[in-house]
């Protein structure tokens with residue numbers, strides 16, 4: 001699936017990553033890598049450290065031990081401009097979309113490009129439309145406020161914003177939460193096509209196993225601060241790991257969601 005990229009090494013590599021809050025160790029030696037163009041889904045119970053892991057990759061949280069390489073560069077040793085430069089390669093779709101309700105859709109989509117200062121309005125509208133169309137919306141939503149859109153449309157606008165800066169890597173935090181099955185399916189399809197058509201590397205956190213099965217090339221399970229299993233999506237049902245089995249089948253005896 002990643003033919004041609006094998007020589008370039010992983011897009012993201014976590015090596016022995018430890019993150020503590022006070023006495024609590026949330027990440028306890030994470031080793032994980034994501035290949036260029038790969039779609040990795042991270043699953044795990046509530047509070048298992050999935051969001052903390054993404055924040056560490058983005059350099060929004062400092063790790064206590066270990067290294068995180070993005071295209072071979074260690075982001076844990078970076079700060080300031082250097083970190084901003086690497087962050088420019090990422091797009092994020094946050095839980096809830098995190099759109100600015102005081103701004104029309106087109107300003108939301110181009111917010112990072114215009115740095116919030118305005119930019120050239122005609123050019124920004126053109127870019128907004130281009131990206132809105134990529135997520136299956138049209139010009140009629142450009143001047144609406146996010147509150148005037150349905151939850152599914154808001155997610156699409158947030159996705160349009162995430163891809164507007166031509167990211168090489170996209171992070172999705174619970175992209176289908178709160179959507180009905182049809183809208184969830186269309187967001188999943190968009191993620192699949194972004195990875196396939198634009199060659200984007202994707203890391204997604206989700207509790208939605210239907211979504212994981214649709215969008216992931218590979219799934220990694222986080223528990224007690226460690227990756228306890230990772231494998232191709234086709235092996236999810238035969239992982240040989242009881243905890244993964246319980247999680248995948250939605251059994252709750254060892255999982256708290």
Ligand SMILES: Nc1ncnc2c1ncn2[C@@H]1O[C@H](COP(=O)(O)OP(=O)(O)OP(=O)(O)O)[C@@H](O)[C@H]1O
Pocket residue numbers: 021026044045046047048049050051052053
């Ligand atoms: N800034 C912080 N200060 C202290 N503890 C934190 C901080 N951020 C996260 N934690 C703790 O780290 C643990 C992991 O949190 P995290 O948000 O990564 O979980 P998660 O796996 O994403 O959960 P969920 O699926 O519910 O979103 C939790 O116990 C949380 O309380």
